[in-house]
Amino acid sequence: MAKARNDLNDLSGKEWIKFTRTWFVCDSPRYWRNRPTELHPARFPEEMVAEFLGFFTKQGGAVLDPFLGSGATLVACSENERVGVGVELSQKYARTAARRTKGASSPQMVIRGEARGIGRKGFWQEWCRKLEAAGIAVVRGLPQFDFAITSPPYWRMLQTSRGGVFSKQKQRAARGLDTTYSGNPDDLGNIADYGRFISALGKVFDGVRRCVKDGKYLVVVAQNLRDPDGSIRPLAWDLARRIEKRGRGGAYWRFQGERIWCQNTKPLGIWGYPKIFVPNYHHHYCLIFRKSR
Ligand SMILES: C[S@@+](CC[C@H](N)C(=O)[O-])C[C@H]1O[C@@H](n2cnc3c(N)ncnc32)[C@H](O)[C@@H]1O
Numbered sequence: 001m002a003k004a005r006n007d008l009n010d011l012s013g014k015e016w017i018k019f020t021r022t023w024f025v026c027d028s029p030r031y032w033r034n035r036p037t038e039l040h041p042a043r044f045p046e047e048m049v050a051e052f053l054g055f056f057t058k059q060g061g062a063v064l065d066p067f068l069g070s071g072a073t074l075v076a077c078s079e080n081e082r083v084g085v086g087v088e089l090s091q092k093y094a095r096t097a098a099r100r101t102k103g104a105s106s107p108q109m110v111i112r113g114e115a116r117g118i119g120r121k122g123f124w125q126e127w128c129r130k131l132e133a134a135g136i137a138v139v140r141g142l143p144q145f146d147f148a149i150t151s152p153p154y155w156r157m158l159q160t161s162r163g164g165v166f167s168k169q170k171q172r173a174a175r176g177l178d179t180t181y182s183g184n185p186d187d188l189g190n191i192a193d194y195g196r197f198i199s200a201l202g203k204v205f206d207g208v209r210r211c212v213k214d215g216k217y218l219v220v221v222a223q224n225l226r227d228p229d230g231s232i233r234p235l236a237w238d239l240a241r242r243i244e245k246r247g248r249g250g251a252y253w254r255f256q257g258e259r260i261w262c263q264n265t266k267p268l269g270i271w272g273y274p275k276i277f278v279p280n281y282h283h284h285y286c287l288i289f290r291k292s293r
Contacts (some may be wrong), residue, residue, distance in 0.1 A: 010058050019055045023260040023283075026051075039096050040070035041158055044151050044221055044284075048261060049076035052149055052286070056217045057082055060106075061146035062136045064211060066115040066204055071097025073149055078104035083134050085109045085143070087118060090182045107134035114186050116200065119207025144213050151221040151284075152204070153189030155197050155235060160228050194233060202242040209253055209291055218243075218253060218289040221261065223281055230278075236285035243289055253289035261286055 028045030068086030077084030121141030
């Protein structure tokens with residue numbers, strides 16, 4: 001029997017299978033060594049992005065991150081010969097991302113903008129020539145990426161401290177570092193109502209879908225959350241349901257399953273002891289969707 005062609009990535013069969021295990025540990029040596037958390041209050045590790053790039057793209061593939069933050073996705077793209085485009089609302093983080101990718105070996109583009117506009121032609125108008133020059137096809141005014149990966153704001157969690165003396169928020173505040181992304185009303189992390197927040201995020205991923213090729217993938221890194229009042233908001237699960245929701249058009253994001261990113265060196269907070277079980281959330285869901293019809 002002829003061997004099936006691998007159109008998705010450059011991995012061997014063994015590497016492919018290894019990746020399909022639904023959990024992995026990533027503590028990002030670079031993250032702790034260089035303390036780049038100072039760049040941004042909620043980063044994900046470049047090493048983790050690199051693993052996903054390796055599975056969901058081939059060398060030279062084009063990648064979109066609609067919530068770029070300090071640019072981990074583009075740094076990983078540049079280190080792995082992928083072409084990256086990131087959208088970020090905050091001027092400060094957009095500048096950080098641009099600085100971190102200056103002189104990259106493959107084209108990396110930082111767009112300061114509002115992620116809810118991504119599905120509209122007008123959003124891309126002034127970027128079309130640059131995108132095409134970077135080898136990204138533009139079809140009917142919209143760029144066509146091979147893959148999208150991102151981590152959205154985890155609702156308004158950055159604005160809340162869970163009260164412990166060593167809470168990350170308190171430590172950052174004491175060191176004069178950012179504890180929220182911005183005060184911008186377009187910042188989705190500033191939406192007070194949870195339902196409205198989920199629906200705003202849903203709109204972003206509807207737009208991203210228009211900019212990803214058929215059959216290709218989206219990975220959204222999200223976490224379930226504990227509100228200071230003690231209630232659990234299953235953000236990752238709610239988001240998975242909303243992103244998969246089918247609209248009137250033909251294409252939709254089909255949920256393909258998750259990989260769980262475990263953090264093994266994060267200090268444990270003493271939240272409920274000795275009265276009540278309160279989880280230390282040291283894992284995130286990497287929700288995987290495929291553009292289907
Ligand atoms: C969880 S962070 C992303 C962190 C990034 N993965 C990193 O490693 O630095 C989410 C980002 O979304 C940005 N953001 C919030 N609302 C946005 C919007 N409407 N459009 C674009 N970016 C937005 C925030 O400024 C923040 O930097």
